[in-house]
């Protein structure tokens with residue numbers, strides 16, 4: 001369908017999937033911002049674009065609502081997988097997807113309605129090396145490093161799962177407030193330590209194998225859930241000895257299960273929902289800049 005879209009979400013982290021070969025325009029940063037605008041456009045936490053791949057069954061480009069491009073998106077990959085199955089672009093129940101942040105493999109879980117209602121994604125390997133984020137600190141690993149934000153002296157653990165993450169822990173029994181997220185999120189996202197910016201998680205252990213996170217995403221701000229954030233925070237919690245895997249990651253939008261192998265290879269399992277399919281109106285497309 002001309003200018004067609006497929007809208008889905010993973011735990012309230014919503015995306016719009018598009019096939020650029022069906023679009024009458026190019027997905028430029030300005031047009032992405034216009035489509036993702038919650039009031040003047042379709043509204044979305046990002047756009048997922050189906051692209052060719054020579055290395056995997058499918059290629060995926062991930063765009064944040066500010067028009068920037070991301071290397072990985074865990075919820076995005078589950079939504080993309082559901083799109084491929086629901087639109088008949090694949091008959092397979094397991095396949096590979098090439099992203100800027102590496103090649104991932106996905107297995108669909110089909111429900112009694114025949115829908116791909118959940119997916120398991122091999123998300124690659126977490127690393128704490130500054131060069132992977134990137135981060136300008138000259139240390140071997142970004143484990144509990146000092147950082148100042150909003151007048152607070154904090155400690156962060158930096159993780160890359162293809163995209164960059166800055167994880168800040170409170171001790172078990174303490175809580176993070178949304179006010180703290182709104183104060184710390186944008187400052188940390190744009191902190192000079194992170195030349196390509198970063199995603200931010202305010203995390204707290206809530207059990208021997210469970211954490212809770214509030215999420216401020218690079219290029220998107222506060223989101224209800226984030227798959228790559230869950231992977232990063234779970235990896236950091238295991239690396240710091242705060243929890244044992246597999247880690248249950250709770251977020252405002254719900255729960256993801258993250259297996260963290262000894263080499264920090266990550267397996268994410270979680271639900272995915274389809275909301276709607278449709279097409280952008282020609283008059284709306286004409287407003288895109």
Ligand SMILES: N[C@H](CCC[C@H](N)C(=O)O)C(=O)O
Pocket residue numbers: 013062064069070071072073074075076163164199217218219220223225226227228229
């Ligand atoms: N904003 C992120 C990409 C989306 C990640 C999140 N929605 C997920 O489910 O992993 C970034 O710039 O790296």
